[in-house]
Amino acid sequence: MNIIAEKYVKLALNIGNYDKDFIDAYYGPQDWRPKSKSGEFNDSIYQILNQQVDSLLDEMESLSVYNAAELEKLRYRYLYKQLLACKTRIFMLNGVTLSFEEEAKALYDTEVPVHNEDFFKQTIEELNKILPGKGSVTDRLLSFKDKFRIPEEKLKAVFDAAIKECRNRTLKNMQLPPTENFSVEYVRNKPWGAYNWYKGNFFSVIQVNTDLPIYIDRAIDLAAHEGYPGHHFYNALLEWNLYRKKEWVEFSVYLLFSPQSLIAEGTANYGIEVAFPGSERIKFEKEVLFPLAGLNPDEADAYYKVLDLQKNLSYAGNEAARNFLNGKWNEQQTVDWLIKYSLRSRESAAKYLDFIKQYRSYVINYNVGMDIVKNYIEKNGGTDENPSKRWELFKNLLSTPQTPGGLK
Known part of the structure; x- marks a missing residue:
């Protein structure tokens, strides 16, 4: 899980290189940050980032049946949901437009009640x-x-x-x-x-x-x-x-x-x-x-x-x-x-x-x-x-x- 977590942080920082609002705070190792400022987001960047997040989700799913203490289970669920949000944001950077309801569910893990x-x-x-x-x-x-x-x-x-x-x-x-x-x-x-x-x-x-x-x-x-x-x-x-x-x-x-x-x-x-x-x-x-x-x-x-x-x-x-x-x-x-x-x-x-x-x-x-x-x-x-x-x-x-x- 620690190896996946490190890859997740580096992936998030790479996404943040193309999305100025994505990283709200970071105080980890400075050498994990991307070495240079990004250019324009393009299909090649999309393919790389999407492949990385899919690989991490696959790794997470291979761990899903392991016997862990309650706090570790919370950690697993948290990291998995955060990776799904990363995948969603990569899609959005690539021009995919989600409905309000789809976006709220994918990014924030919740349904939004309707008020008339x-x-x-x-x-x-x-x-x-x-x-x-x-x-x-x-x-x-x-x-x-x-x-x-x-x-x-x-x-x-x-x-x-x-x-x-x-x-x-x-x-x-x-x-x-x-x-x-x-x-x-x-x-x-x-x-x-x-x-x-x-x-x-x-x-x-x-x-x-x-x-x-x-x-x-x-x-x-x-x-x-x-x-x-x-x-x-x-x-x-x-x-x-x-x-x-x-x-x-x-x-x-x-x-x-x-x-x-x-x-x-x-x-x-x-x-x-x-x-x-x-x-x-x-x-x-x-x-x-x-x-x-x-x-x-x-x-x-x-x-x-x-x-x-x-x-x-x-x-x-x-x-x-x-x-x-x-x-x-x-x-x-x-x-x-x-x-x-x-x-x-x-x-x-x-x-x-x-x-x-x-x-x-x-x-x-x-x-x-x-x-x-x-x-x-x-x-x-x-x-x-x-x-x-x-x-x-x-x-x-x-x-x-x-x-x-x-x-x-």
Whole structure:
């Protein structure tokens, strides 16, 4: 298995030579990287890479009946699914166009539920009843949320406080790798809201995009999702437990378009609930973050009532990606849908479409990924009433080889 794992890493790095987004992180041996930058992807390159991945899949299948311990079985399943994602990405680089549903299954090991317009209309009608003012629900929502925008000059203080609290809560329940740390940068002109660039040696660079308004709830969302107990912590635990201690070299590379991303995004989003169960989040924000941002904490309850309803609308982004990538909608129809059913501003809808065009079906990893992680943890006893069990199960997901299909 170790020999296959080494070949897998080198194959992934070669694919990344032709796909700039494929390798999200790599901290393995530097001499494994391709010696030179790639030229244009062509049929000859396709044949070489496809033959390599098929050979590795054949080797994996020859091992499928071997008697292994549970952790080794998880490792086998993880590596096999990652190789299938490699094969899929090679096909896509060669011009094969998959449907949204086929792509999500092949790359992220999951089926994507369909949500029709009635699902979103029901939520929007509930919002219509509680939002103040006149006009469209989208305009009223944006006007309402504007009162909870963090002033740009106060972003750093608010984020620093949120990060500190997320880290302290994580430390109470999980051991952090030695010397772990990260830096935060504020950037512009990106298709995403925030990004964790994991550098290895337990260090990350977290970038926060300030193109669009950043509302007060995003402080905890981003601090937990990108930091603790989210992406930074997830990558650090995998490096610590699997790459450093077990010398499983496949965990020296993180492939963005792979089942690992659904686990990463799902745990990062669910980690917010794990760190702040029940009413603990709103209590902390009222007492600490609202005052730091110069906002009125007396309005926090009304704000979170609106946000709780708005969560259902995240699935509208999946439907936008489904119809756009399947060729049913053009760009204007997709933006109009996002404005109507995600209740986004036109600027925000256009930014989301940019994300779809660059990352395609990746959008499902945030909400479908969270649903899979949440259901797995809660059906195994990690409920609000048993927070210690929830942390135990969550830690296991972050520090062992997992696949979405294995959590169902």
